[in-house]
Amino acid sequence: MARTFDIRRQTGFPAIAMACFILLYLPIILLVAYSFNAGSSVAVWEGFSWRWYASAWENDQVRAATVRSLILALSATVLATACAVPAALAMARPGRFKGQGLIFGLINQPLMVPEIVTAVALLIVFAAVKVATGYTGMGYLILAHSAFCIPFAYMPIKARLAGMDRALEQAGQDLYGTPFRVFLRITLPQLWPGILAGAMLAFVISLDDVVITEFVKSAGQDTLPTYMLGQLRRVVTPEVNAIATVLLGISVVMVVAFFFLSKSRK
Amino acid sequence: MIEVIGVTKVFPGPDMDFTALGGVSLTVQDNEFFTLLGPSGCGKTTLLRVIAGFEYPTSGSVLLDGKDLLAQPPYRRPVNTVFQSYALFPHMSVAENIAFGLEMLNKPKAEIRKTVADMLDLVRMTPMADRKTSEISGGQQQRVALARALAPRPKVLLLDEPLSALDYKLRKDMQLELKRLQAETGITFIFVTHDQEEALTMSDRIAVMNAGTVRQIGSPREIYDQPSERFVADFIGETNFITADLVGVEGDGSGLVRVRLAGGVETHVQAPSSDLASAMSNGPVTLAIRPEHAILVDEPQGLLKGALENVVYFGTDTHFHVALDDGGLFVLRQQNQPGQRSDMSVGDRVGLSLGRGVGQILRD
Known part of the structure; x- marks a missing residue:
């Protein structure tokens, strides 16, 4: 029997694959390990301790940044998902229409335009608005985060819709369901896993953002990532490791949940 | 009573428009088991979707008991569909699926409970009421889809090829089950299939469709015994086509006409329809003859003569392939009897005998 080309049998493949994985995960493992360092170095191990977690917990700046990050991520998630659901419905349901490809591209703009470009553009526009209105609150960050989270919320919802049998909605209408009742009783329950998955992805993306936040935030509006960045410029202690480890934990939980929701049977 | 009057449906395409229905007219009586039969792409499913309300026809009208059905959206039409994919709601139990239509009609709770129980009983699914639809077999899903649409x-x-996903044995059972349900409920069934055997065994009447048009409407027996044209004769069952010359019309109103076969012998065959018989003019015609309607005889007694080319044993019957002297191939089917031995072998000279009135002249 003729054997097909198998990349795994090529010389050096296992070594290269191993090197890639080490490069990806070793730094993260080290980061997590040193968050438990008893000493104040991020490079010299001096024994196990929870002290940096306690220190981060007691740090008012960290607490304020955490609360701000969570408010921001939650608001952005809700807004982005609220935009993504109707967008996905409009794109997937009534059949093809003229300019569909263009609109698809426009929705996914944040995935294609370099983040730094969006960040600078937002900085300029928001600066003008700040001068005109005098408002300097969290609104700018929430708007900016919502905007770049939309495609992340949109993708899983659209995938879910695409995999949904059109006949289900037709069956609902055939059985005397008005379009709105069919949406509530048939479409929405089917769509839930997609909506939740999209929301969680958006949450993680917002929680993790540095570039746009750094450009858009006003003074005293540090989120966890921008606070960490600020800390690194001064003195580096395992406290940053501890915060990073907690962020990592949240992301892993979210991504795992996302994975299972996307996989969940219809 | 459903009246479909001159319905056309054109799907616009980027290069070329596609005519799915090219002026279809037919009437389905109350309590009738009516089948739309045709090859895939013949427009039968499109017609069903027009009646259900999922497609709007380009022109024509559909009346239900004299009232315009097209003016109503699908959710106001007193017409329910059993989908080819069943389209059961996966987030609901069997009972919830069956209750859905009744809930949408805002029926009282007690009535819904009773109807659902009756329906579960009707399709013998009572023990499965609380199962998820993904936890039951294909045949059971089929029955739930039926109950949901009947509730x-x-x-x-409307039934859109509902049996096509089932295996052979289950399909046979469901055919009987569908007939029983139709008799018990007294509801008009419009059934779409491409399976001619299914259509013949289940239907009160069949409309044979091809390329967006209805070619013939009639009872299964009419469709099988008196196909009006070559497409119908070819699509339903197996048919031999032979050419002959029309030489005379019987004036006795029997619908029989006289034709001269290739060998010069004359015989009586059916005109396309009895009222057409007197209007026919002499000349070449095409005859359709079913494989089981001809009888294999010794060469001298045959109306048609030829050499035996192949003998194929099928269990219940045997097929004899005869190479006719005029060049055509004739397939003849003979039922096997216990203890019967055939002394005929390939290459033998044989004759084919046709009874009076066997053979049907096709239109065109």
Whole structure:
């Protein structure tokens, strides 16, 4: 029997694959390990301790940044998902229409335009608005985060819709369901896993953002990532490791949940 | 009563428009088991979707008991569909699926409970009421889809190839089950299939469709015994086509006409329809003859003569392939009898005998 080309049998493949994985995960493992360092170095191990977690917990700046990050991520998630659901419905349901490809591209703009470009553009526009209105609150960050989270919320919802049998909605209408009742009783329950998955992805993306936040935030509006960045410029202690480890934990939980929701049977 | 009057449906395409229905007219009586039969792409499913309301026809009208059905959206039409994919709601139990239509009609809770119980009983699914639809077999899903569509007691039930996903034995069972359900509920069934055997065994009447048009409407027996044209004769069952010359019309109103076969012998065959018989003019015609309607005889007694080319044993019957002297191939089917031995072998000279009135002249 003729054997097909198998990349795994090529010389050096296992070594290269191993090197890639080490490069990806070793730094993260080290980061997590040193968050438990008893000493104040991020490079010299001096024994196990929870002290940096306690220190981060007691740090008012960290607490304020955490609360701000969570408010921001939650608001952005809700807004982005609220935009993504109707967008996905409009794109997937009534059949093809003229300019569909263009609109698809426009929705996914944040995935294609370099983040730094969006960040600078937002900085300029928001600066003008700040001068005109005098408002300097969290609104700018929430708007900016919502905007770049939309495609992340949109993708899983659209995938879910695409995999949904059109006949289900037709069956609902055939059985005397008005379009709105069919949406509530048939479409929405089917769509839930997609909506939740999209929301969680958006949450993680917002929680993790540095570039746009750094450009858009006003003074005293540090989120966890921008606070960490600020800390690194001064003195580096395992406290940053501890915060990073907690962020990592949240992301892993979210991504795992996302994975299972996307996989969940219809 | 459903009246489909001159319905056309054109799907616009980027290069070329596609005519799915090219002027279809037919009438389905109350309590009738009516089948739309045709090859895939013949427009039968499109017609069903027009009646259900999922497609709007380009022109024509559909009346239900004299009232315009097209003016109503699908959710106001007293017509329910059994979908080819069943389209059961996966987030609901079997009972919830069956209750859905009744809930949408805002029926009282007690009535819904009773109807659902009756429906579960009707399709013998009572023990499965609380199962998820993904936890039951294909045949059971089929029965739930039927119960769900029957529960609101529609005037007409539309069935879109509902048996095509089932294996052979289950399909046979469901054919009988569908006939039983139709008899018990008294609801008009419009059934779409491409399976001619299914259509013949289940239907009161069949409309044979091809390329967006209805070619013939009639009872299974009419469709099988008196196909009006070559497409119908070819699509339903197996048919031999032979050419002959029309030489005379019997004036006795029997619908029989006289033709001269290739060998010069004359015989009586059916005109396309009895009222057409007197209007026919002499000349070349095409005859359709079913394989089981001809009898294998010794060469001298045959109306048609030829050499035996192949003998194929099929269990219940045997097929004899005869190479006719005029060049055509004739397939003849003979039922096997216990203890019967055939002394005929390939290459033998044989004759084919046709009874009076066997053979049907096709239109065109």
